[in-house]
Amino acid sequence: MTVVTVFVTSPDTRSERRYDLHLTVAQLKDKLELITGIPVSNQSISVLDSEEDTRAVTTLSDDSQQLGFYGLKDFQVLKVDDTNPSVTLTGQLTDVSQVEKFELSDEAYAQRQDTVLQYKQRNKVGRFAPKEDAEKSAPLPHIDIPIGSRCEVDSTEESLHKRGTVRFVGPTNFANKEGMWVGVEFDEPMGKNDGSVHGERYFSCRPNYGIFVRPDRVKVGDYPVEELNLDDEEM
Template identity: 70%
Template sequence: MTGVVNVFVVSPDTHSERRIDPHITVEQLKGKLELITGIPVSHQALSLLASQQDSRVLTELTDESKPLGFYGLADWQVIKVTDTNPSDTLTGQLTDVSQVEKFEISEAEYAQRNDTVLAYKQRNKIGRFSGKEEAKQEDQSEMNVDVPIGSRCEVESTEPGLSKRGTVRFVGPTKFSKGLWVGVEYDEPLGKNDGSVQGERYFSCRQNYGVFVKPDKVKVGDFPVEELDLDDEEM
């Protein structure tokens, strides 16, 4: 497809990079966005933001009969999808925690429990509760991870619906912290650096596309760049 633009689509539950034909109408786009965001077409309010770093609202996509090009859609802008009726949407109900009572426990109470991760680590001498020899063995086993440089991967994310995909660019020890680290070049500017940390370069990429994570946060596999297919024959 020619003439497409690369944009980011964000909603309360999703965040992804998409390729969109500026000739389609706002109405047609909403139909596709329902499959991505889970928000019904009738509940969608679309805003066009300048970029991920600049959250200024350039315009509201209010006329569903207009093509996206009418609103000046350009590369790396952000289409923000707002759910105007989250109480009636499944995704909104799942993420609305305003009515959930918050459970809190003090550090002292947590330390006294025997059914916690902390207690498990103490019983099994894991992490900071292990001796020097055990710690050395853990570091050695970490060095044996199978994360090939150049392979496609997905990095574990704490944000629901956020796919953090990229390419492995570095695997090895670093100067900024002990142990083995994996350097990833993200497909989207979701990183923290350009492949260098504290003046030491480990690989090169665009600013905010690079990140270093521990091997257990990386899943290697066939993870292509996510695209939004908007061929006319699928309308």
């Protein structure tokens, strides 16, 4: 076996990756900088057996050694720490304690005219729909797409695999057509949103990682994360 599947974690990121055991630690750091945002010179990489076990099995301390030298195994964790976060701002992007929370009372929200609530009231959607219309509406079909399952979304480009994780299954308010929609969080920024549309949130992910598609475009299965080939861009 020359390729291992591992989890890469840092203060701001978490992803599943595959690496060749012939890579040197220095080459690995170049790839991890693109993923974690931590400069090569600031990276300290520890190997853990799992995310729950915080004890380091070993540390990738020799940049000239290949990954195979450290006995890296499938599904271990590469924990990337920033040795100088004050310069790179690592960890501050996910620290919401430093952000002043905006709060709006129920009364003030009800008085605004640009909200989802007002849209539903004007268009008699959801709980504001006439009771007779609600009684006539057909039950939604069962969709066998479990939330949290790995999937691949159909693409017009044969060589492009749009893979991700199912985050939402159900009806939405953003489309004129009725029926079920599937919300997917892509592994790479190939989406159109962050899990919300027109101010209504259905799930949460990073901007441009989320998308909503019809169930017939989603294939559920054991689809591992594919690493983008950035070699041409690094030459």
